Amino acid sequence: MDALSVIYEQVGSEEPFYRLVEFFYNGVEDSTxxxxxxxxxxxxxxxxxxxYLIYRMGGSQAYVQERGHPRMRARHMPFKIGMxxxxxxxLAMNSALDQTEEFKPFxxxxxxxxxxxxxxxxxxPD
Ligand code: HEM
Known part of the structure; x- marks a missing residue:
């Protein structure tokens, strides 16, 4: 157990995670x-x-059941990611968190x- 894996229980349902993700992807859509x-x-x-976030924060295991071990770094290799x-x-995630009250305590x-x-x-490298 780490500090993240107790968050789901305290947030109490999946809905705020889906709301957070909607805000995050609004930021993606606006980002060149x-x-x-x-x-x-x-x-x-x-x-x-x-x-993934629900799973990582102690909620349902659906992500792993559907996608297998997260292997996040490998899954991001096809995309060029620099600074x-x-x-x-x-920036998109911080703005999404700012807009989702439920995550304030964490x-x-x-x-x-x-x-x-x-x-x-x-x-x-950039
Ligand atoms: C550092 C900048 C990052 C960039 C540019 C980036 C970009 C992407 C892209 C382009 C995809 C593919 C989306 C698709 O085709 O459906 C993806 C997948 C994903 N990313 Fe990121 N990502 C980043 C960081 C992160 C971080 C920090 C997390 C989690 C904390 C994350 C979680 C995920 C997850 C869960 C997937 C789906 C993987 C799968 O199951 O296929 N990413 N990301």
Missing amino acids: VLRPLYPKDLSEAKSKLAK KERDAWL RAELDAFFEHFATFMINQ
């Missing part, structure tokens, strides 16, 4: 850096990110997690 990396239809990407992409991703842990994770996804 991020938008070209994602497929035209974002519905699968939304569902995968919501399920610029990392910063744009974090901001310190969440900010640290996303920053660490997004830096780990960097696979190319």
Whole structure:
């Protein structure tokens, strides 16, 4: 158990995770850096990110049942991710978190997690 895996229980349902992901992808749609990396239809990407976050924060295991071991770094290899992409991703996520009340009590842990994770996804120099 780590600090993240108790968040689902405290948030209490999946709905705020889906709302967070909608806000996040609004940011992706507005980003000239991020938008070209994602497929035209974002519905699968939304569902995968919501399920992953629910799983990582101690909720349903659906992500792993459907997609197998997360292998996140390997799954991001097809996309060119440098500092610029990392910063744009974090900006979209921070703005989504700002808009989703339910995550306010966990901001310190969440900010640290996303920053660490997004830096780990960097696979190319800018
Ligand atoms: C650092 C900048 C990042 C960029 C530019 C990026 C970009 C992408 C792209 C383009 C996809 C493919 C979407 C699709 O085709 O459906 C993807 C998938 C995904 N990303 Fe990221 N990502 C980043 C960081 C992160 C972080 C920090 C997380 C989680 C904390 C994350 C979680 C995911 C998940 C769960 C998937 C779906 C993987 C799968 O099951 O196929 N990403 N990402």
